[in-house]
Amino acid sequence: MPRRARTGPAGAIGFLLLHGMLAHHGGGGNYDASRPLYLRGRVIQARYGYPHARLRIEVPSGLTVPSDLPGVEGLRGHDAWAGPPEPEGAGEVRELLLPPDLTGTLGGMPGRPQVGDDVAAVVYRRCEAEGDEYSGELRVQMIYAAGGAHPYRGTLTRFVDRCLRGARSRQAAPAATAPGTGAPAAGADGPPLFVLGGGAAVAAGFAAALIRLRTRRTSRER
Numbered sequence: 001m002p003r004r005a006r007t008g009p010a011g012a013i014g015f016l017l018l019h020g021m022l023a024h025h026g027g028g029g030n031y032d033a034s035r036p037l038y039l040r041g042r043v044i045q046a047r048y049g050y051p052h053a054r055l056r057i058e059v060p061s062g063l064t065v066p067s068d069l070p071g072v073e074g075l076r077g078h079d080a081w082a083g084p085p086e087p088e089g090a091g092e093v094r095e096l097l098l099p100p101d102l103t104g105t106l107g108g109m110p111g112r113p114q115v116g117d118d119v120a121a122v123v124y125r126r127c128e129a130e131g132d133e134y135s136g137e138l139r140v141q142m143i144y145a146a147g148g149a150h151p152y153r154g155t156l157t158r159f160v161d162r163c164l165r166g167a168r169s170r171q172a173a174p175a176a177t178a179p180g181t182g183a184p185a186a187g188a189d190g191p192p193l194f195v196l197g198g199g200a201a202v203a204a205g206f207a208a209a210l211i212r213l214r215t216r217r218t219s220r221e222r
Contacts, residue, residue, distance in 0.1 A: 029126050029127065029129060029132055029134060029135075029158070030126070030127045030129075030158050030159070030160040030163065031077075031124035031125065031126050031127065031139055031157055031158065031159050031160070032124055032125050032126075032127055032159075032160060032161075032162065032163045033076075033077030033078075033080040033081065033124055033159040033160065033161060034080050034081065034082045034160075034161045034162050035082060035086065035124075035125070036072075036077075036081055036084075036085040036086070036122055036123070036124060036141070037085055037086055037087075037088035037122070037123050037124070037125060037138065038063075038065045038069070038085035038086065038087055038088060038120070038121070038122055038123075039057065039059055039063070039087075039088050039089055039094055039096065039120065039121050039123065039138070040057075040059065040060070040063060040118070040119070040120035040121075041057035041058045041059040041060060041063075041089075041094070041118070041119070041120075042057060042058050042116065042117070042118055043055055043056070043057055043113050043114065043115050043116065043117045043118075043119060044056050044057065044058055044093065044115060045115065046112075046113055046114050046115055048103065048106075048107045048112070049103075050100065050103060050104075051099075051100040051103065052097055052098055052099070052100065052103055053098040053102070053103040053106065053107055054095055054096065054097055054098070055095070055096045055098070055113060055119060056093060056094070056095045056096075057093070057094055057095075057096065057119060058093055059088070059089040059090055059091065059092055059093070059094055060090065060091070061090050061091035062090070063087045063088075063089075063090040063091075064087060065084060065085055065086070065087055069085065069122060069142070070144075070149050071142060071149045071151055072085075072122055072141075072142055074151065075122070075141050075142060075151060075152070076141070076152070076155070076157075076159060077124065077141070077159040080159065080160075080161040085122050088123070088138070094138060095137075095138065096119075096121055096123065096138055096140050096143070097137050097138060097139050097140065098140050098143070099139065099140065099152050099154050099157065100154065101152065101153055101154050102140060102143060102150055102152055105150055106143070106145065106146060106150060109146050111146040111147065112145075112146055113145045113146065117145070119143060119144065119145040120143070120144040120145075121138075121140045121141075121142060121143045121144065122140075122141050122142040123138040123139055123140050123141060124138075124139050124141055124159065125137070125138055125139075125163075126138075126139060127160065127163035128163065139152075139157065140152060
């Protein structure tokens, strides 16, 4: 009689993979595009790993913002800027969070920023939200490092024109509502549906592969 494969461990792993994708920094939370921030400093810690690289920098006390910041006019959320970037963290240590595409770009360079190197960046701050462990993080939109200017080109991160007073997303049109209810339509305030579907497919595929492998091993043992 065929032995029924147990799917518990594989299903759990698949769930954790999907949960990790949905809990990704850019998949939840908003970033204030109305107040761009500028930082420059010496790297004191560099951690490269997917999906995010992190750079801790010492910001000089006399930090000023250059009049020319190449490439910023093309950044997502630029139309919401209330003014030029403001200096952030003067005289203190700050951590820069690199989105996945910038992590891949810089991480693959032989001259990627390391301890002792100077970098500069334009960032958006994550809006404060109750229970959000990532509140206040500085997400890089443009980083000047390794001899060039490297912009964030992703589309998952949600930008708002202000953190307070229920500012609407700058990423897309106002959220749709379910007909006759006034309530947000499914998926209106969460990761895009293609992300949910793609994450579910990846998780399901991984779980199925583990189940097949477990079944084969069980058959050989018998």
